[in-house]
Amino acid sequence: MPGSEFELDQKLPVGILGATGIVGQRMAALLEGHPWFELKVVGASNASVGKRYGNVKWRIDNPSFVPDAASRLEVVSCDLENFQNCAWVFSALDSSVAQEIEPRFQQAVIPIFTNSSAFRMDPTVPLIVPTANGLDFVKLLRTDPKGLLVANSNCTTSGIAVVLAAFVKAGLELDAVTIHSLQAVSGAGVSPGLSVMDIHDNVVPYISEEEPKIEEEIRKILGFDDLKVSASCNRVMVTDGHTVNLAVKFKSTLNKSLLVTKSKKALTDYSVGIKQLPTMPKTAIFLFDETTNDRPQPKLDRMREGGMCTSVGRLRECPVMDIKLTLLLHNTILGAAGSALLNAELAFSEGMIKA
Numbered sequence: 285m286p287g288s289e290f291e292l293d294q295k296l297p298v299g300i301l302g303a304t305g306i307v308g309q310r311m312a313a314l315l316e317g318h319p320w321f322e323l324k325v326v327g328a329s330n331a332s333v334g335k336r337y338g339n340v341k342w343r344i345d346n347p348s349f350v351p352d353a354a355s356r357l358e359v360v361s362c363d364l365e366n367f368q369n370c371a372w373v374f375s376a377l378d379s380s381v382a383q384e385i386e387p388r389f390q391q392a393v394i395p396i397f398t399n400s401s402a403f404r405m406d407p408t409v410p411l412i413v414p415t416a417n418g419l420d421f422v423k424l425l426r427t428d429p430k431g432l433l434v435a436n437s438n439c440t441t442s443g444i445a446v447v448l449a450a451f452v453k454a455g456l457e458l459d460a461v462t463i464h465s466l467q468a469v470s471g472a473g474v475s476p477g478l479s480v481m482d483i484h485d486n487v488v489p490y491i492s493e494e495e496p497k498i499e500e501e502i503r504k505i506l507g508f509d510d511l512k513v514s515a516s517c518n519r520v521m522v523t524d525g526h527t528v529n530l531a532v533k534f535k536s537t538l539n540k541s542l543l544v545t546k547s548k549k550a551l552t553d554y555s556v557g558i559k560q561l562p563t564m565p566k567t568a569i570f571l572f573d574e575t576t577n578d579r580p581q582p583k584l585d586r587m588r589e590g591g592m593c594t595s596v597g598r599l600r601e602c603p604v605m606d607i608k609l610t611l612l613l614h615n616t617i618l619g620a621a622g623s624a625l626l627n628a629e630l631a632f633s634e635g636m637i638k639a
């Protein structure tokens with residue numbers, strides 16, 4: 285927890301657009317008992333308007349089930365006037381809907397931290413995975429604090445960006461990256477979501493629009509326009525937690541064995557370089573050593589550090605590239621709601637949003 289400068293007389297009122305979906309529910313669960321922010325408004329589509337939030341069909345495995353304080357709220361429409369008293373809003377809207385609704389909040393000068401992909405590649409929108417490029421966000425807030433719309437990345441992108449950021453920070457220059465993902469069903473959201481008939485006992489080797497999104501977002505987050513990235517995405521029968529097999533080629537003349545050693549050190553030494561905040565994990569990356577060759581696994585490792593830590597294992601030489609590894613991230617926490625919340629904490633702690 286930060287020091288007394290952040291002790292507030294009253295918590296800041298915040299709202300969620302798309303509060304009834306999988307990411308919106310995660311946001312509500314993470315906000316329950318938050319030291320600075322209090323969930324006051326929950327918005328969704330007309331299908332949910334008028335319901336008590338506690339009566340909405342709950343879909344995530346939060347220990348407190350529907351968060352207690354939020355359960356009494358009534359779901360409202362995502363019209364601006366319902367959120368006028370919020371210090372800012374989190375958006376967990378479908379991207380097609382977000383495209384229309386999010387700019388209205390931006391124009392009304394209500395800051396918005398969005399999980400949607402609608403504006404991620406807009407050059408005026410910071411694309412921030414706080415445990416990867418959070419320090420860039422701090423610098424931006426200090427020099428040009430106008431970003432009222434802040435996006436976090438695609439879920440799969442998030443953990444990859446964290447690992448690659450650690451390599452870059454350790455001075456390992458990236459040349460090319462290949463990505464093979466095994467993505468959980470919660471990534472597909474509720475509506476339309478995935479049919480059990482399609483995914484049970486199955487692997488689906490295609491996720492609409494996912495591959496180019498990951499490739500572009502990684503370049504934007506790391507700031508390397510010329511980085512070669514190739515992604516292949518698969519949907520698997522896992523509830524939460526995306527697994528990624530990553531191979532990396534460095535711009536280096538060192539031999540592969542040395543690059544493995546340096547990569548391991550980069551991951552174990554990695555520190556994000558920003559202050560401790562309520563949702564910041566103590567360690568952004570957890571590396572399994574060579575005595576453990578069957579981890580990370582979604583069921584066992586997705587909740588490490590409250591779902592905000594990227595777990596890495598099986599880091600070894602690659603006969604084609606230089607190194608390869610397996611990483612795991614929680615797709616609705618690090619990959620969505622947790623990063624949006626940490627971005628808001630960062631912005632608030634840097635004075636972007638006044639109490």
Ligand SMILES: NC(=O)C1=CN([C@@H]2O[C@H](COP(=O)(O)OP(=O)(O)OC[C@H]3O[C@@H](n4cnc5c(N)ncnc54)[C@H](OP(=O)(O)O)[C@@H]3O)[C@@H](O)[C@H]2O)C=CC1
Nearest residue numbers: 302304305306307328329332376379400439471473474475
């Ligand atoms: N799931 C994941 O792992 C990740 C998701 N994201 C992004 O986060 C966003 C939310 O994803 P997810 O929670 O999975 O999606 P869901 O389909 O589960 O939820 C969508 C939400 O948007 C609301 N909504 C839909 N149409 C409208 C409308 N016309 N007006 C107002 N509200 C509307 C829904 O309300 P209602 O219930 O009433 O229909 C619901 O609350 C998406 O943009 C997604 O791409 C990003 C990273 C990871």
Ligand SMILES: N[C@@H](CC(=O)OP(=O)(O)O)C(=O)O
Nearest residue numbers: 399400401438439467471472
């Ligand atoms: N498409 C991702 C989740 C997601 O919604 O990503 P995005 O916000 O980039 O559309 C998945 O299927 O796991």
